[in-house]
Amino acid sequence: MNRIVFVGRRVVVEAGDPIPRLPDDETLERALGRDRLEASFVDVRLSGPNGAPVQVHVLEDDDLAVADGSGLEASPLRSAWRDLDPRDFDVVGTARQKADWVLTHRFCGRCAAPTLLDPNTEGLRCTECDQIHYPRIAPAVIVLVQRGRNALLGRSPRFPEGVYSTLAGFVEPGETLEACVHREIEEESGVRVHNLRYFGSQSHPFPHSLMVGFVADWLEGDLRIDPDELVDARWFDVDDLPRRPHPRSIAFRLIEDFEQRVRAELGSR
Template identity: 45%
Template sequence: MFRLDNQPPERREGALLIVFQEGELLSDLRSPLACLLAEEDLHSFRWIVLREQFLGYWEDRPCYAVEIDSAHALDPMRFQRGNLYSILGRVEDPLFALAGRAAQLLDWERDHQFCGRCGRPMELDTAERAMRCRPCRIINYPRISPCIIVLVTRGEELLLARNANFPRPMYSTLAGFIEAGETAEDTLVREVKEEVGVDVDNLRYFRSQSWPFPGQLMLGFFADYTGGDIVCDPTEIADARWFHYRELPQVPPPSSVAGQLIQHYVNSFN
């Protein structure tokens, strides 16, 4: 459905747009694709484009991320503004991934307008996806932050935690950013120990997921509990406990790798 490409086509016939305003995603309430708008909409509403990034092709039609001027009033009967969570689970996973790519590329361009070394304006490179400072030759590429996300298990039980900074009463798997000099496996063992105080072993890679909040690459793992009592880091974890696979709390949807880890493990007993 989506084909990634960094080089825009010479012609834009049939182009599709993923539109943002003041950092929020526009959804078309009349469209089954929600966040995919036709380029004709841009012209008919006379929206002024502040920045644009070519994303690739959606069903062989060129697709662009655009940010429009904040001064434009939107028709509330047709358009809704919100963050990427507003379409999570409402659209197919490839389209959610495309919207996430759009948000990340626009944020990257906005956040690298000036060189971090000399302070002069950066320029979009025409040959590759990069921002360049010509005077000091600094090159900035879109930044991806690698993270581990792990489901710790003990027989028929799953160790799930509620994040201290997450407003919903949801329990999920443990996760953390990979530090400089660490392997993904090193990070997994360290993060589990730091966040909930237990030891793990027998790490098994599951799958990865691009997660645009704001720009992570989640590396999913399973791990077996080997010892220790649950002691939560209060700055990170509000609560953590063991749950039997038949008596789970509210957990992430299967559109997320956390939900997929949980679902895969539960299905292994059926």
């Protein structure tokens, strides 16, 4: 893999059996033409799973028409996340975030002069006032709240039918991750928590988040959901868990971890 090609917000993949894959250089050049690729080059620093440099290209929406019959197709980023090899998707997600940043910071937000990629900082440096602009990463906490053998899970109106997930929310300026956990859980569900444990994190390039996972114990309060955020939230018994989010999500791993811990505890009694 030496190139990742986007068409607008979608990534170009090659139909594969049973799942799509990233096309190799030759396939891309044959289907799209070297000139079209050169013209769509976006200057970002990126390397693939093997450490080799990767070039990023962003084509216009109708550019893929020339590739008809080549087996190439433009896949929405979320489908690519579910379908591609996870190591390949890591590079695709990083490419998308860096390309978005370069394409939306071509001019300085301070003085409006053009910016250029700065080799020392890997930021975009203003050619007039020297201001450096760095990529945006928006941290969000995602929390499994536990009460004995029950987990607190909620449904956002955006979720597929029947799916419940762990509660989540964006960190605000000046806030610690811990303060964010306390605020978000209380705002969304009305309950207060304690005993926060760090679980793990996941880059979430939709468009530029970092999900930081925690487990917390219920402390006090009854469920009182925020109708702007959730259509439902409940305590689910470990034996009666609802349909979960996608297995590649950190939410899925949080719920799986809860299930395993509670079962191990029940089994050892």
